[in-house]
Amino acid sequence: MRLSLTRWLLSPTTSWRARKLVAASGGQLDFDTAWRRTRLASHPDELPYQRHGHRAPDERRPR
Structure with a gap:
């Protein structure tokens, strides 16, 4: 399932x-x-998750 479809199903307002x-x-x-900006505006406690999503692929792997 595509990420955008999952987002529509789990958080239709956002x-x-x-x-x-x-x-x-x-x-x-x-x-x-736009989804990340909108989500962060209404849920500022999710900032660490947003930052994780914007890392380069090399930075996501545990070392």
Whole structure:
């Protein structure tokens, strides 16, 4: 299952707000970035999870 579909199923309100943000940006913002921004605005306690998702693939692997 694609990540965007999973997000729509698990958090439809956040996904709807992210979709509106993408539309307002005129295509300059992708759905993933908009979803993370929207999610962080309503759930600031999830900042560590957002930072984890934006790491380069090499940094995600435990050493």
